[in-house]
């Protein structure tokens with residue numbers, strides 16, 4: 001079976017001389033300008049300062065009042081926005097992506113949206129229809145960034161389902177999905193048929209308004225995936241809270257029936273699995289097996305998970321069992337097991353199974369590269385790596401230089417749209433930003449070396 005994978009996955013082969021551990025010592029920083037490194041160091045230092053993250057939105061409003069929106073906007077553009085966001089216009093995004101490409105990195109565009117509409121303007125179908133238009137434009141932009149028309153399978157984009165369907169509806173459906181016994185009303189097949197045919201789907205436990213919103217949401221999802229498929233863009237659906245995830249997975253399963261079928265040659269729709277949840281390994285094993293048996297292609301973005309504090313707080317408030325792993329070490333073990341499962345699955349199934357190792361964790365990345373070599377999986381085949389724009393460049397650059405497929409998750413949009421989104425993401429990822437200590441040390445080291453004029457570092 002391994003041979004099948006080798007034969008089917010063309011492109012670069014693993015290094016013949018043995019496994020070369022990627023070097024994350026900051027050597028790859030030689031590819032970046034001094035200005036970029038200085039900004040990265042300053043911004044990562046700022047983000048490690050808890051009050052900035054906690055009171056980010058208030059500080060932004062305060063600086064606007066004090067400095068005026070022009071000056072405060074310019075400051076943000078030169079700092080946080082410039083570090084983590086590709087820009088506002090298609091030209092700015094294209095410029096940022098071109099720069100990444102020269103460094104051996106690929107774009108994974110993400111439309112920044114908030115999962116909880118927080119103002120009256122954002123409620124109702126209009127807000128979701130606006131998000132749909134933004135996502136269709138994002139598909140076009142992702143496609144437009146491709147330089148070599150032949151290699152269409154490489155284009156990936158993130159998709160947040162709660163930008164197209166309300167969290168309220170997702171919570172309602174989740175409570176039904178969780179009930180014991182199969183609900184035929186909510187089977188992936190039935191949802192897939194409704195999406196494909198555009199026919200009305202009446203779900204007995206939803207009221208008229210909820211049914212209408214479900215119908216509109218299914219139609220939006222169908223339109224995004226249809227367009228993405230036509231443009232050869234693979235959609236990576238984000239995982240969110242456990243109160244929503246069962247519905248998100250159900251919708252992905254419904255989309256997979258149509259778009260990951262053998263005639264489509266996918267996977268065009270991937271799901272995200274969060275290793276910090278206790279039940280993730282079992283779900284991943286079950287879903288991978290089910291896709292295999294159904295003859296469907298299977299795509300996975302494997303992450304640790306971003307909503308730890310909120311999940312625990314919610315479980316505490318509701319008096320239910322904490323769904324997350326007890327500590328960081330347990331999450332690491334879970335990630336490692338899920339990774340091993342998926343790597344074996346890819347080796348077994350070949351290019352009908354894809355995996356993104358979406359992590360900044362050096363140990364996880366090292367494990368993936370080592371096992372890829374042992375399992376004879378090509379470097380730029382069905383496994384890729386993902387990191388956030390502006391984070392852990394020492395990992396991304398080293399992987400890209402070694403020939404692995406590396407994507408940077410890139411939010412884009414205006415300052416007004418993106419800053420609240422960034423601040424909320426920073427609040428969810430406090431531990432990650434605090435943990436960027438090693439990156440800050442490597443950046444300082446490289447800047448000191450340049451300032452003291454200690455010759456060029458020999459690139460690996």
Ligand SMILES: Cc1cc2nc3c(=O)[nH]c(=O)nc-3n(C[C@H](O)[C@H](O)[C@H](O)COP(=O)(O)OP(=O)(O)OC[C@H]3O[C@@H](n4cnc5c(N)ncnc54)[C@H](O)[C@@H]3O)c2cc1C
Nearest residue numbers: 238239303304305306327328331358359360361386387388
């Ligand atoms: C390309 C990309 C896409 C992403 N998409 C999603 C997504 O769809 N959904 C999503 O939820 N997240 C997503 N994330 C974020 C991801 O889940 C992590 O929050 C982030 O990447 C940090 O984890 P790490 O593996 O990079 O690094 P590390 O710094 O090694 O791990 C930090 C993570 O470990 C876990 N952790 C920390 N402390 C504890 C503790 N005490 N107990 C238990 N676990 C702990 C948490 O998950 C924390 O985020 C994405 C990240 C990337 C790079």
